[in-house]
Amino acid sequence: MTDLSVEMLAAAVPAPITSAGNAQLGVAVLAGIAVIVLLITRLKLHAFLALTVGSLALGACAGAPLDKTVASFTTGLGATVAGVGVLIALGAVLGRLLADSGGADEIVDTILAKAQGRAMPWAMVLIASVIGLPLFFEVGIVLLIPVVLLVAKRGSYSLMRIGVPALAGLSVMHGLIPPHPGPLVAIDALHANLGITLALGVLVAIPTVVIAGPLFSRYAARWVDIPAPEHAVPQRPTTDSGHRPRFGATVFTVLLPVALMLMKALVDIVVDDRENEVQRVTDIAGSPLIALLAAVLVGMFTLGRAAGFTRARLATTVEKSLAPIAGILLIVGAGGGFKQTLIDAGVGQMILELSTDWSVPTLLLAWLIAVAIRLATGSATVATISAAGLVAPLAAGMTSTETALLVLAIGAGSLFFSHVNDAGFWLVKEYFGMTVGQTLKTWSVMETIISVCGLGFVLLLSLLL
Template identity: 80%
Template sequence: MTRLSVEMLAADAPAPITSAGHAQLGIAVLVGIAVIVLLITKFKLHAFLALTIGSLALGAVAGAPLDKVITSFTSGLGSTVAGVGVLIALGAVLGKLLADSGGADQIVDTILARASGRAMPWAMVLIASVIGLPLFFEVGIVLLIPVVLMVAKRGNYSLMRIGVPALAGLSVMHGLIPPHPGPLVAIDAVGANLGVTLALGILVAIPTVIIAGPLFSRFAARWVDVPAPDRMLPQRASEELERRPGFGATLATVLLPVVLMLAKALVDIVVDDPAHTTQRVFDVVGSPLIALLAAVIVGFFTLGRTAGFTKDRLQQTVEKGLMPIAGILLIVGAGGGFKQTLIDSGVGQMVLDVSKDWSIPALLLAWLIAVAIRLATGSATVATVSAAGLVAPLAADMSTTHAALLVLAIGAGSLFFSHVNDAGFWLVKEYFGLSVGQTVKTWSVMETIISVVAGGLVLLLSLIL
């Protein structure tokens, strides 16, 4: 199992494009990040351009040939857009369809009618956790955004009071709970038991998401008081609609991709045979692209047709849904390009090399290594795979429980302080209409709270179990 994680690590961290030493690489990282922050905050440059220039600056300081820096940046941009671009587009179309048909109104009105003011953040974190169980973080974001923005607007809630719990629910699921890819890779690498890891992961996730979500959102709402951005806010459906989709049909449409992806995860666990016909079928229908595409197509009938939309009206809805996301795609893609430039420059390997001689407990070591790689590369998945590959030999003498806790320590560390080299940072910033500073005060601090609280709970459990 360890060999698999090493092979994946090698795939994520190819031969460096520079021969710079550790000190020079460290300086290059600081310069690259400083350039990005300065260009955005001081000179008000568009984040896409700032990330592009920052990537070139990082490569130049690291002593990498300019042509290789450009190749790293463009390949990272391309792979990021290929990975999440279509999902963002499909999610935007589904969100617009929900809004124009009145389906989002139906969900929001039902939630507002059944949840009081104090209960609303708790309702949002519960919804986000359930939806986020089988979904990638980016997919969960695009599915929840219309609901979060409309609840905040219609209920006159602080956007951060509603948005932070939803983000916390998604992020905790992404980092700690299988069947997300990061935890699954770590489980495979250290030879942990899936069931034990899942059980302990839920035990750690519940208090973590409470602290980082509803509780922290009180402070986040005081620090950053912003309204829901009009450009991303679905408007109330026209009163001229023939009728509005029912709550059950709307919820079923939104949850369809969740069900398909969860079914795929369960089949993968139960069948565990890539050549088996059942698993091959679910590998297709449960992929994020097909699952979201299916929701959009089903939505044409359950939402659009129910509301009396003609074919021309459906086409207009798709076009209008796609228009606002061009800037988001470029920014998220450029964030991926910056991340790839970091990785190809050897920053991730530098962190691994420096951490090899640290003499500290295995669980804390795993957490710290994941934190360092997360800060350097911006990728929770790369941090998880890299840290798991490094500390896997330490699990050989561990009990089943402690091997599972090792996986959770890695997952917790991989979520630490998302900043400008993380595509997720830009996704949250653009969707919620925040500045860089506001995103740091809310999203970045929330991610840090998740990482520290989950890491602390893992260490506490290791003393008890």
């Protein structure tokens, strides 16, 4: 990926807080991850606490002084929250406006009215992908599952034929496309260009979601042929005036931050002159903070006011959107602390040295690390954060395109084979009324297809760009 020597890359790594050798550091990494896995899976401890304890265990096993370990963890936590916390909050506000105003329902109803028969799985992918842009994965599932069940029941479709494409659209957005927490944290940790990562992420996401969604759903429907559960469709939310935002205005609002960030990336590539006035404007407008803030402010009118929301109702919607993300912010922050502890202990330098003896490409190495942590912890976000911390030194000296592809490789690895230690596994199982075996044959296989295809398209882009 880069022609720089190991010595030049190592110069960018700060002095470690411990003098432990590679063997001890390797044991410390395994111990830290094992503690996190044990606390999350066996003792059911919250991921924030598990990551905090795991960071301290890592430092202790590496022989680092406790005060320096604590300093590394708190520094990483603060930097991560400062870098992505506001973006997560703005994404939550936009998602809540989309749901409460009925804008999400408007998108769903409009697309479904145009799709019939064989086009329905493709329509479900489109719906999930558009709605999944500003929404967290769990929120997207809660929002879309009633639609999936309704379509399957009224249209006499196989539940898997409709449900798998919707889940694939949500999952791909969650793992590969900012402003979702995982990709944002990886971009921040590897100092990647958000616009370029977003553009390349879309290129990877489109063929990946087609394969894992509509195409795979044909086989999933044969393997697991079940009807929609009878407790199927809850009542949809009603708005203050009984009106909903228009389809065009809703789609414009959802895609506004994406368009601004892509515009910035395009101008950066074409102009590439920091003194140019156009590039200065797009650098500001396309920054994640401004792009998401603009979408939220626009959404208050195109979504909230169009649905008849008063100023008080808008204020309440914003307030309610922020409370549920406290846990996400803490997990992401603690993951950043764990990442910084890994770096400061010298683990990144260790991987940098060992990787010279491995005939494993950097992108594949990053994917494998994310896969291992995903399988162990069940959390895509934890896998992304931890893997980004481990491979961060390898990003030194890379071009913007190479770093963006490294982020996407980590994101793809973080989605590999969801199983019983993943909350999403149980969410899908319960909503669709499946057994554990049926969930493994559908949801888990779908996640694996996304992960492997994502890596394949990332490697392909690395050869072409």
